[in-house]
Amino acid sequence: MSDHSVEPVGGPIIFNRFTRFLAMFLGLWILILAYRFATGIGTVSGLTDGYPWGIWIAFDVVTGTALACGGYAIAILCYILNKGKYHPLVRPAILTSALGYSMAALAIIIDVGRWWGIWRIPLGGFPDMGHYNWNSALLEVALCVMAYAGVLWIELGPAFLEKWKATSKSPGLIKFAGAGLKFYDKALIWIIALGVLLPTMHQSSLGSLMLLGGHKLHPLWNTGWIPLLFLISCIGMGYAVVVWESAVSSRVFNRQREDSMLISLSGAMVIVLGLFLLLRFADIIISGKFGLMFSSGMLSVMFWIEMALVAIPMLMLIRARDRAKFITIFRASMLIMLAGALYRFDAYIVAFNPGKNWSYFPTTLELLITFGVIGLEIFLYIFIVKRYPILSGTRATQVREIEGRA
Amino acid sequence: MTMDRRTLLKGAAAAGAGAAVSAATTAEASSVRPTAPPDAVGMLYDATLCIGCQACVTACKTANNMPGNLYDPPKDLDGQTKNIIKLYEEDGEKSYMKQQCMHCIDPGCVNACMIGAFKKREYGIVTWDKDRCIGCRYCQVACPYNIPKFQWDTPVPEIVKCELCNHMLARGEEPGCVQACPKEAVIFGTYEELLADARQRVADHPERYYPAGAPQIFGDTEGGGTQVLYLAGVDFEKLGLPVLGDDGVGVQMRAIQHGIYRGFIAPVALYGILGAVLWRNRRAAAKEGSDE
Ligand code: SF4
Numbered sequence A: 001m002s003d004h005s006v007e008p009v010g011g012p013i014i015f016n017r018f019t020r021f022l023a024m025f026l027g028l029w030i031l032i033l034a035y036r037f038a039t040g041i042g043t044v045s046g047l048t049d050g051y052p053w054g055i056w057i058a059f060d061v062v063t064g065t066a067l068a069c070g071g072y073a074i075a076i077l078c079y080i081l082n083k084g085k086y087h088p089l090v091r092p093a094i095l096t097s098a099l100g101y102s103m104a105a106l107a108i109i110i111d112v113g114r115w116w117g118i119w120r121i122p123l124g125g126f127p128d129m130g131h132y133n134w135n136s137a138l139l140e141v142a143l144c145v146m147a148y149a150g151v152l153w154i155e156l157g158p159a160f161l162e163k164w165k166a167t168s169k170s171p172g173l174i175k176f177a178g179a180g181l182k183f184y185d186k187a188l189i190w191i192i193a194l195g196v197l198l199p200t201m202h203q204s205s206l207g208s209l210m211l212l213g214g215h216k217l218h219p220l221w222n223t224g225w226i227p228l229l230f231l232i233s234c235i236g237m238g239y240a241v242v243v244w245e246s247a248v249s250s251r252v253f254n255r256q257r258e259d260s261m262l263i264s265l266s267g268a269m270v271i272v273l274g275l276f277l278l279l280r281f282a283d284i285i286i287s288g289k290f291g292l293m294f295s296s297g298m299l300s301v302m303f304w305i306e307m308a309l310v311a312i313p314m315l316m317l318i319r320a321r322d323r324a325k326f327i328t329i330f331r332a333s334m335l336i337m338l339a340g341a342l343y344r345f346d347a348y349i350v351a352f353n354p355g356k357n358w359s360y361f362p363t364t365l366e367l368l369i370t371f372g373v374i375g376l377e378i379f380l381y382i383f384i385v386k387r388y389p390i391l392s393g394t395r396a397t398q399v400r401e402i403e404g405r406a
Numbered sequence B: 001m002t003m004d005r006r007t008l009l010k011g012a013a014a015a016g017a018g019a020a021v022s023a024a025t026t027a028e029a030s031s032v033r034p035t036a037p038p039d040a041v042g043m044l045y046d047a048t049l050c051i052g053c054q055a056c057v058t059a060c061k062t063a064n065n066m067p068g069n070l071y072d073p074p075k076d077l078d079g080q081t082k083n084i085i086k087l088y089e090e091d092g093e094k095s096y097m098k099q100q101c102m103h104c105i106d107p108g109c110v111n112a113c114m115i116g117a118f119k120k121r122e123y124g125i126v127t128w129d130k131d132r133c134i135g136c137r138y139c140q141v142a143c144p145y146n147i148p149k150f151q152w153d154t155p156v157p158e159i160v161k162c163e164l165c166n167h168m169l170a171r172g173e174e175p176g177c178v179q180a181c182p183k184e185a186v187i188f189g190t191y192e193e194l195l196a197d198a199r200q201r202v203a204d205h206p207e208r209y210y211p212a213g214a215p216q217i218f219g220d221t222e223g224g225g226t227q228v229l230y231l232a233g234v235d236f237e238k239l240g241l242p243v244l245g246d247d248g249v250g251v252q253m254r255a256i257q258h259g260i261y262r263g264f265i266a267p268v269a270l271y272g273i274l275g276a277v278l279w280r281n282r283r284a285a286a287k288e289g290s291d292e
């Protein structure tokens, strides 16, 4: 276990050229945001009445939370399927998920026009209560996303408490941390159960949402099975992100990689991907849309790219001998993330056609706002893993030496 | 070996239980199609009578205190235009087309809006409430006719769309556009009256309306029906109306949402199962630990 004990990476937050650039970019980002809030959404974005939702929703919220399903995927594997050996992966996965969901919440505040009224949603429409519309999948998404962001930070609580207990100088804080950790010992399973339930609910509802697109959404995407497809796809993306994160963080922070664990994870991915393909094709064939796969022009091409992006990683991982190589699962993970992202972009933007007079392409400022959201997430990730015990096998002193030399 | 079949099934069952209901429940969709409320009112626009004078466009602006003037007429509905007249002219065919909210019987916008800013209220009129709206624009995604408009160029945007001049109806007046029309191309009435009127016109002049011989009354059944009805001499698709089935866009989503979340039984049950599995796993782990 000593190999996999978690500890802070340590060292300065801004430690190389990339992080310096990031800090500067975030400064610029804040100015762009100020401009958006001062002048309105139309002045910074390419959004129109025909395409009221663009990349802020399709990427930051819908794709972002799906990529943040690492915590969900690992929780299913680790706690529900009882594969305790994946434990070292749990904390970093939960951290990326917590950050991902928090950033999605931030993106929503940037995106909605009358953001100052948002606080009334968790309060049941306060001050005039009782106006929840339970027919709206968006209500369910909004409540679940907020609740889940909270649950993720609570799941991460022990990381902060452990640090305070070990290093704080205030006896009060140490006592609080001790009591908190005891509480976690008892309550954690119920928090984790919530952490599996909530994504199951809203990741599927993120698909149901687009059913209201009606005739504007192309039939290859507009299907009653879309909630199930979104759910399966987000589990695949969650796995993929964990692989990717483990590889990148071990490289950047010079820590041991969890190769063997990730390799045994990848067997499950074959099944998840296969199930997705099976359901997608079964749905299309059962509902008599077979011809549309070939006759929809540009959208047929998009459809087949999506399918290829799911099928190729599945084939890459299908043989145990192939998936024993880390580079294979790393490459497959990239494709799985791309597949999920493209599926969501298509369902929200590309296959959404409000009429022939409308078109959408994000503006530079709109893209910069999205980059800033991602940048902030990376920045916070670095900050937290450097200060709190999240990653395992970090060889912290070595890292500090390397940085000292740089 | 990564995991055995049994544990995998267990996980798949737990993860998929909620959503799996969805596919099963789409079948009951047709049972939740609403009908027009008994007091429903609406408008009937007959494109064959319209002369394109735009009097209704100006009157709408006046009635709703919206900026804009006739010398610079708007090209489309927008953040300050709730009613518009467009001209269709192609291949020798010509028709005007009036566009405003259809006051759907099963409105996509109402179905979408999570905190009830959009509501179908007295007389079946679909209204928007500024104090509830958060500006998420889901209503725009959900409206099959692209009617709700968002004010893109202000930090305090509102959603703008025709509310059938309900403020004027309250004092016994007809909507602004109806009052202004010199040709009675757009008339106001109860839904029943208007539907009967439209059927009469179609029966009297089957050759004048599209498709000749068996004319279509747009809004009778389209998209679950609308309280604003249309007659025209040209294909409605060419005039910018979509081809819709008999169900409103909300039918399928309601079936799914209700199927999964009826009485909140499925989520609570799933939560219980997850908790139980976790508890069992932990106890097993503790036992193993003490055995060592
Ligand atoms: S036309 Fe659009 S805005 Fe009007 S009631 Fe129907 S869905 Fe709502």
Ligand code: SF4
Residues within 6 Å of the ligand: B112, B113, B114, B115, B116, B117, B118, B128, B132, B133, B134, B135, B136, B137, B138, B139, B140, B159
């Ligand atoms: S923009 Fe406003 S009215 Fe439209 S769905 Fe969102 S909250 Fe409701």
Ligand code: SF4
Residues within 6 Å of the ligand: B049, B050, B051, B052, B053, B054, B055, B056, B057, B085, B096, B098, B177, B180, B181, B182, B183, B184, B185, B186
């Ligand atoms: S006022 Fe009447 S005739 Fe003139 S454009 Fe409007 S609907 Fe047509």
